[in-house]
Amino acid sequence: MKLRFEDRDIEAPPGASVLETLELAGIAIESSCRAGACQSCLLQCTEGQPPTAAQAGLPRNLVAEGCFLSCVCVPTEPLTIVRAGSARQRVGATLKERRWLSSNVLGLTLATDSPFTCHPGQFLTLVLPDSGLARSYSIAGCRAGLVELHVRILPDGRMSQQLAGDVPDGTPFILSGPAGNCFYDGVDSERRLILAGTGTGLAPLWAILHDALDRGHRGPIHLYHGARDESGFYLVDELRSLASRHPSFHYQPTTENLVAVVKSSETTPADSEFFLCGDAGLVNTLRRALFLRGAKLDRLHADAFVAAASGRS
Amino acid sequence: MSTLYERLGGAAAVNAAVDIFYRKALSDDRIAHFFDTVDMERQAAKQKAFLTMVFGGPANYTGKDMRDGHRHLVKQGLNDMHFDAVVENLGATLAELGVSAADIAEVAAIANSVRNDVLDR
Numbered sequence: 001m002k003l004r005f006e007d008r009d010i011e012a013p014p015g016a017s018v019l020e021t022l023e024l025a026g027i028a029i030e031s032s033c034r035a036g037a038c039q040s041c042l043l044q045c046t047e048g049q050p051p052t053a054a055q056a057g058l059p060r061n062l063v064a065e066g067c068f069l070s071c072v073c074v075p076t077e078p079l080t081i082v083r084a085g086s087a088r089q090r091v092g093a094t095l096k097e098r099r100w101l102s103s104n105v106l107g108l109t110l111a112t113d114s115p116f117t118c119h120p121g122q123f124l125t126l127v128l129p130d131s132g133l134a135r136s137y138s139i140a141g142c143r144a145g146l147v148e149l150h151v152r153i154l155p156d157g158r159m160s161q162q163l164a165g166d167v168p169d170g171t172p173f174i175l176s177g178p179a180g181n182c183f184y185d186g187v188d189s190e191r192r193l194i195l196a197g198t199g200t201g202l203a204p205l206w207a208i209l210h211d212a213l214d215r216g217h218r219g220p221i222h223l224y225h226g227a228r229d230e231s232g233f234y235l236v237d238e239l240r241s242l243a244s245r246h247p248s249f250h251y252q253p254t255t256e257n258l259v260a261v262v263k264s265s266e267t268t269p270a271d272s273e274f275f276l277c278g279d280a281g282l283v284n285t286l287r288r289a290l291f292l293r294g295a296k297l298d299r300l301h302a303d304a305f306v307a308a309a310s311g312r313s
Numbered sequence: 314m315s316t317l318y319e320r321l322g323g324a325a326a327v328n329a330a331v332d333i334f335y336r337k338a339l340s341d342d343r344i345a346h347f348f349d350t351v352d353m354e355r356q357a358a359k360q361k362a363f364l365t366m367v368f369g370g371p372a373n374y375t376g377k378d379m380r381d382g383h384r385h386l387v388k389q390g391l392n393d394m395h396f397d398a399v400v401e402n403l404g405a406t407l408a409e410l411g412v413s414a415a416d417i418a419e420v421a422a423i424a425n426s427v428r429n430d431v432l433d434r
Contacts, residue, residue: 056355287353292339297332297357 119183201278226258
């Protein structure tokens with residue numbers, strides 16, 4: 001299959017994705033999950049039509065612009081492709097502050113060189129240009145040129161170990177994005193809001209919670225944070241303090257099975273708006289369970305975290 | 314004389330029907346395994362396209378599209394019994410939405426018109 005990337009003509013081997021084809025041709029494309037989830041490898045098609053599967057889950061505005069996920073795009077017709085420049089922002093940033101939120105979750109605050117427009121709760125790709133490493137993180141907060149992220153530090157995580165180690169002042173980062181549909185904008189202010197997640201799935205939920213409170217959400221808000229044990233909880237004091245100041249906000253950390261807890265507590269899901277973030281298995285199980293109990297598809301927003309493919313990018 | 318698609322309510326009717334129809338499919342032991350994917354957004358998008366077609370709406374499917382799109386399911390055993398279950402769920406969905414028996418029969422007829430393509434025979 002014939003591809004044209006920028007000014008180069010490239011022949012795609014049968015069955016190969018656009019991402020694989022470009023990499024074989026020596027063209028570096030940022031990628032992370034290689035499963036059609038993280039949107040790191042987003043490209044834009046200016047002629048030809050990418051297969052539907054390569055655009056599934058993208059916001060309608062990106063689909064309209066011809067954007068597609070190159071890792072899951074096995075072309076069925078000749079395509080002319082460019083980097084998705086106009087569709088996603090690429091902004092330089094430097095590290096402003098680091099704060100341990102728990103024994104293995106690091107809160108990062110990055111100062112952007114130019115404005116980065118996003119909805120709190122969406123995710124971005126953080127790029128270390130020197131090493132070419134790229135990873136997706138949810139946006140825990142963004143205002144006045146500052147972007148906050150919660151990073152789980154993994155013992156063998158190539159990116160997270162760098163972020164937790166020595167980062168010299170002025171080290172250049174790039175923020176690329178945003179993506180994802182977990183954000184408050186557009187939610188009915190009277191509706192019951194259910195925020196449920198595990199681990200650093202708290203980052204987008206924290207962002208959505210603050211956005212909802214700042215915009216004067218009037219309906220009840222319930223936050224369920226699941227962890228294997230007590231050490232997995234973080235921002236506990238802050239959340240308890242918020243709950244004491246806002247009678248409509250309820251915070252429930254739990255080490256029980258989160259699917260069972262939410263199912264037993266949320267008995268009329270048809271009336272609620274859900275944001276589910278964190279471990280992919282849990283998020284997908286919970287989404288299905290809530291849908292079967294009557295939750296509306298267009299009020300079920302999920303961000304299933306997919307780990308970066310090992311040994312790649 | 315209005316078209317079937319107009320009588321049913323067009324795209325708004327598809328949006329109203331997709332939640333009910335998808336929930337029925339996932340709850341129906343006869344066919345749930347064909348819909349058993351974690352990617353609910355993609356699945357819902359496919360069902361919207363299907364409902365648009367059988368509601369008599371704008372759709373450009375060819376027999377080849379139907380064959381190519383379902384061949385992997387035929388290999389997993391997709392047969393008339395499953396097809397009948399889908400048509401049954403479709404009828405129950407429309408009945409819940411207050412659609413007349415005559416219009417439900419018309420929708421079922423459109424669905425049945427692609428039966429042989431879907432089952433690849």
